[in-house]
Amino acid sequence: MTKVTQSTAELADRYLMQTGRRLPVTFVRGRGCVVYDDSGREYLDMVAGIAVNLLGHAHPDVVAAITKQAAELIHTSNLYYTQPQIDLARRLVELSFPARVFFSNSGAEANEAAIKLARKWGTKNRDGAFEIISANGSFHGRTLAAVTAGGQHKYSDPFKPLPPGFVHVDFNDADAIEAATDEKTVAVMLEPVMGEIGIIPAAPGYLKRVREWCDRNNLLLILDEVQSGLGRTGRWFAHQHAGITPDVMTLAKGLGGGVPIGATLAIPRADVFEPGDHGSTFGGNPLACAVASTVLEVVDRDGLVGHAAEMGELLHASIQDLGATQTRGLGLMQAFQFEQPKAKPFQNACLESGLIVNAVDDNTVRLVPPLIITAEQIDRAHDLMRKAAG
Ligand SMILES: Cc1ncc(COP(=O)(O)O)c(C=O)c1O
Numbered sequence: 001m002t003k004v005t006q007s008t009a010e011l012a013d014r015y016l017m018q019t020g021r022r023l024p025v026t027f028v029r030g031r032g033c034v035v036y037d038d039s040g041r042e043y044l045d046m047v048a049g050i051a052v053n054l055l056g057h058a059h060p061d062v063v064a065a066i067t068k069q070a071a072e073l074i075h076t077s078n079l080y081y082t083q084p085q086i087d088l089a090r091r092l093v094e095l096s097f098p099a100r101v102f103f104s105n106s107g108a109e110a111n112e113a114a115i116k117l118a119r120k121w122g123t124k125n126r127d128g129a130f131e132i133i134s135a136n137g138s139f140h141g142r143t144l145a146a147v148t149a150g151g152q153h154k155y156s157d158p159f160k161p162l163p164p165g166f167v168h169v170d171f172n173d174a175d176a177i178e179a180a181t182d183e184k185t186v187a188v189m190l191e192p193v194m195g196e197i198g199i200i201p202a203a204p205g206y207l208k209r210v211r212e213w214c215d216r217n218n219l220l221l222i223l224d225e226v227q228s229g230l231g232r233t234g235r236w237f238a239h240q241h242a243g244i245t246p247d248v249m250t251l252a253k254g255l256g257g258g259v260p261i262g263a264t265l266a267i268p269r270a271d272v273f274e275p276g277d278h279g280s281t282f283g284g285n286p287l288a289c290a291v292a293s294t295v296l297e298v299v300d301r302d303g304l305v306g307h308a309a310e311m312g313e314l315l316h317a318s319i320q321d322l323g324a325t326q327t328r329g330l331g332l333m334q335a336f337q338f339e340q341p342k343a344k345p346f347q348n349a350c351l352e353s354g355l356i357v358n359a360v361d362d363n364t365v366r367l368v369p370p371l372i373i374t375a376e377q378i379d380r381a382h383d384l385m386r387k388a389a390g
Contacts, residue, residue, distance in 0.1 A: 004022075004024045004025060004026055008026055009024075023347075023348070023351055025037050025043075025351065026038045027043075029057075029058070030045070030053075030056070030057025030058055031056070031057055031058050032056040032057060032058075032059075032370075032372065033045050033048075033056050033057075033369060033370050033372065033373050033374075033377055034057070035057060035356070041354065042354060043351070043354050043355065043356050044354060044355050044356065044377060044380060044381055044384070045057070045356045045369065045370070046355065046356055046357050046358075046367045046368070046369045046373075046381050047356045047357065047358045047366075047367070047368060047369070048368055048369055048370045049258060050227075050253070050358070050368065051195065051227045051232060051253050051254060051333070051368035052253045052254055052256075052257075052258055053254075053257060053258050053370050054230060054231065054232070054254040054257055054295060054299060054304070054370060054371045054372075055257050055295060055298055055299075055304075055370060055371070055372055056370040056372050057258075057370075059257065059298070059372075061294050061297075061298050062257045062258070062291060062294060062295065062298075064294075065290050065291045065293075065294035066259065066287065066291055068290070069084065069286055069287050069290035069291065070287060072286070073286045073287075074285065074286065074287045075282065075285045075286065075287065076285070076286065077281055078279060078280070078281075078283065078284065082284075082285075082286045082289070083286075084286040084289035084290040084293065085103060085284040085285075085286065085289045087289070087293055088101075088103075088263075088284075088289040088290075088292050088293045088296075089101035089103070089263075089284075091293055091296050092251070092263060092265060092296075093265070095236050095237075095296070096236070096237055096245075096249065096265060097245040097265075097267065098267060098268065099249075099265040099266055099267050099268075099271070100265070100266060100268075100271050101263050101264065101265050102263070102264045102266075102273065102278065102283070102284075103261065103262065103263055103280070103283040103284025103288075103289070104252075104261075104262035104263070104264070104280045104283040104284075105260045105261060105262055105280065105282050105283055105288075106141065106252055106260060106262045107140070107141045107146075107224075107226035107227075107250065107251075107252035107253060107262055108140070108141025108142050108143045108146040108147075108262075109141075109143065109252075109262045109280065109283070110141075110226060110250035110251060110252050110262035110263055110264045111140045111141050111143075111145075111146045111149065111189075111224060111226070111250050111264075112141075112143050112145055112146055113250075113262075113264040113278055114189070114222045114224075114248045114250050114264050114266075115132065115145045115146070115149060115189075116145075116273075116277070116278055117248060117264070117266055117270060117271075117272060117273060117278075118130075118132060118186050118187040118189075118220050118222060118248070118270075119165075119186065120272045120273070120277065121186065121187075121220060121270055121272045122186035122187075124272055125218070126183075126186055126218060126219075127183070129183060129184050129185055129186040130165045130184065130186055131165045131166070131167055131182075131184040131185045131186060132149060132165060132166055132167070132185075132186060132187045132188070132189050132222075133167045133168075133169060133177055133180050133181065133185060133187070133188045133189070134149050134150070134151055134166060134167075134168055134169075134188070134189045134190065135151050135168065135169065135170065135171035135190055135191070135194070136151040136168045136169065136170050136171065137151050137152060137171060137194060137197040137200070138150050138151045138152075138168075138171065138189075138190065138191055138194055138197070138224075139152065139155075139191070139194070139195065139196035139197060140189070140191075140224055140226075141226075142155070144159060144162065144163060145163050147159065147162075148162040148163050148166045149166050149189055151168040152197070165184075167180050167185075171190070171194060171200060171202075172200075172202065172203040172206050174206055174209040174210055174213065177210055177213060178213055181213070181217060181219070185217075185219060186219065186220065187214075187219055187220035187221070187222050187247075187248075188210055188213075188214055188219060188220075188221055188222065189222040189223075189224065190202070190207070190210065190221075190222070190223060190224065191223070191224045191225075191226075191227070191228065192207060192223055192225060192228050192233075192237075192238035192239050192241075192242065193227070193228040193233060193238050193329075193330050193333055195226075195227035195228065195333065195366075195368075196227070196360065197360065198335045198337065198360045198361065198364035198366060199328055199329045199330075199333050199334060199335035199366055200328065201238075201328065201329070201330045201333075202238075202242060206242075207239060207242035207244050208242055208243065208244055211242075211244040211246075214247070220247040220248060220270050221244075221246045221247050221248070222246060222247065222248040222249075222250070223237075223238075223239050223246035223248070223249050223250070224249075224250050225237050225238060225239070225249050225250060225251055226250055226251060226252045226253050226262075227253055227333070227368070228330075228333060229249070229251045229253075229254070229255075230251065230253075230254040230255060230295075230296075230299065231254070231299050231304055231305040231308050231331075231371055232254065232308060232331055232332050232333055232368070232371065233308070233309075233312070233330040233331035233332070233333055234305065234306070234308050234309025234310075234312050234330065234331030234332075235305065235309075235331075236305055237249065238330065241330065245267075247266065247267050247269065247270040248264065248265065248266045248267075248270050249264075249265045250262070250263070250264050250265075251263040251264075251265070254295070254371075255292045255295065256288050256291050256292050256295065257291055257292070257294070257295040259287065259288050259291045259292070260288065261284075261288040261289070261291075261292050262283070299371065302372075304371040304372065305371075307371060307372075308331045308332045308371045309331055311331075311332060311369075311371075311373050311374075311375065311378060312329065312330065312331035312332045312333075312334065314375055314378050315329075315332065315334050315367060315369075315373075315378050315381075316329055316334055318378055318379070318381070318382040318385075319334060319336045319367070319382075319385070321386070322336060322385055322386065322389045323338065323389050323390075324336035324337055324338050324365075325337055325338065325339045329367075332367075332368060332369055332371060332373065333366075333368055334366070334367045334368075335360070335364055335365060335366045335367065336364070336365055337363050337364045337365075338363050338364075338365075339363070340363070341362035341363055342362075342363075343359035343360070343361065343362055343363050343364055343365050344359045344362060346359065346365060346385075346388050346389065347359040347365065349387075349388035350384060350385060350388045353384045353387060353388060354384065355381055355384040355385065355388070357381075357385070367381075369381075
């Protein structure tokens with residue numbers, strides 16, 4: 001691996017806020033599931049920009065959609081109608097459930113909109129109830145409300161005082177949700193597969209029971225499908241594995257194939273925003289929407305949801321002999337956990353050998369490759385991971 005030159009690292013230190021640690025590589029281009037660094041060295045990408053590049057890098061249809069739309073109209077604001085935004089909203093609704101859509105630019109913003117929607121809904125329908133029950137260990141983004149909704153103190157505590165109205169219980173424990181519900185509760189907000197913490201799928205029956213509890217108690221069910229949505233788990237949306245639909249669903253990451261976009265879908269009962277309640281200058285601009293519609297079209301045309309299910313099984317089978325004590329996942333959202341704290345050295349060894357994986361903590365490695373990954377590429381990743389595991 002080429003090392004990042006001293007001047008790259010120094011310049012980055014000098015001019016970029018240090019919000020995260022970077023691995024010592026500078027990427028300059030990509031194609032399919034492969035990216036290249038500034039020395040021309042090739043890497044197989046099992047992270048896809050953190051579950052973003054559904055169609056890999058430089059997909060010809062994505063490049064063509066960006067080029068075409070950029071030459072026509074990039075941005076107008078939401079003071080006016082634009083056809084790509086309406087087309088994308090319609091397609092998302094066709095793929096999911098009867099709803100209307102608010103567009104933003106990221107997962108955090110999509111969740112922020114969901115939280116605001118729930119609070120307004122509580123004011124109108126539940127006597128001012130405002131509390132949202134979410135899961136310990138969950139991740140919903142970095143705005144102040146989203147980071148508070150997320151159940152990880154390391155991300156929220158430095159920013160106290162946090163907004164009130166968030167209660168956390170253990171994931172996969174429906175009893176705990178029932179016990180935490182009171183007259184202040186307005187919604188339950190969950191990831192159907194917890195992603196950032198290291199891929200923890202909802203246990204069988206859990207989402208169904210939470211859905212029933214929300215129905216019985218007039219609560220909204222908000223599902224954050226920012227990471228799990230759009231084919232990644234082998235269904236268009238992860239909640240479809242559970243045979244339920246949420247009242248509010250958030251999407252981002254894969255939707256734009258790498259171009260930033262977020263979306264919040266709400267069923268008619270939950271869709272209480274009125275003109276002036278919420279907004280975003282860039283949200284749903286014609287460029288992002290035209291590209292996102294192309295991503296959905298290609299995922300559909302090329303059968304990538306079924307392909308993700310199939311490749312997910314191969315990937316899951318391939319991580320069984322890496323010396324991990326636990327392997328888990330759904331479709332192309334997979335992780336394995338070592339007993340020893342060796343995930344970061346493992347990630348570095350993989351990078352040295354031309355493979356991109358993601359250590360989410362000291363023990364756990366996450367794999368969220370593009371949906372276009374092939375069986376041969378999974379074999380190659382497996383060979384390199386075996387070597388890195390020692
Ligand atoms: C489930 C989930 N929700 C929300 C987010 C936040 O998305 P963004 O970084 O686009 O704000 C993430 C990002 O990792 C996520 O995995």
